Amino acid sequence: MLTQNIMPRFSETDALGHINNNTYGVWFEAAREPIYKLFLPNLDVKKWNLVMAHSSNDFLKEVFWGEEVVIKTAVSKIGNSSFELKHAVYQKGILCTSSKSVLIHYDFSTKMAIKIPDEIKARLEKHIFTNSWEPTLDILEQ
Numbered sequence: 001m002l003t004q005n006i007m008p009r010f011s012e013t014d015a016l017g018h019i020n021n022n023t024y025g026v027w028f029e030a031a032r033e034p035i036y037k038l039f040l041p042n043l044d045v046k047k048w049n050l051v052m053a054h055s056s057n058d059f060l061k062e063v064f065w066g067e068e069v070v071i072k073t074a075v076s077k078i079g080n081s082s083f084e085l086k087h088a089v090y091q092k093g094i095l096c097t098s099s100k101s102v103l104i105h106y107d108f109s110t111k112m113a114i115k116i117p118d119e120i121k122a123r124l125e126k127h128i129f130t131n132s133w134e135p136t137l138d139i140l141e142q
Helices: 023-039 118-125 135-141
Strands: 002-006 050-059 069-078 082-091 094-107
Touching: 002 023, 023 050, 023 069, 023 082, 023 094, 023 118, 069 118
Parallel strands: none
Antiparallel strands: 002 069, 050 094, 069 082, 082 094
């Protein structure tokens, strides 16, 4: 499991006074950075080898400016060339948003998915989601 703390900015709020739904994609990208580094430690965009195939969010509670959020990220599935991540956003200890994304190990020159090397799979497995991860995250099993 990975944890990222973020302080929401005033600019991330909308007219309703809570964090705008478009902000979560930026937050989840920041939370995925340690996963990106498993594939490309220096994050050299000229050698980038991941693409996102799917992303979905479930907004359960409003998130507000001025109170820190905690984003927890775990690997939920590992395939031959793709893997699934689940994110959970907490504010004041309350689960507010859950998310799922699927990333593909990708060769941009051939425009094809490529096998995830065994050594990277082993590193991904260290972040695998389990039922014992945290009781309040059982919504991530859905």
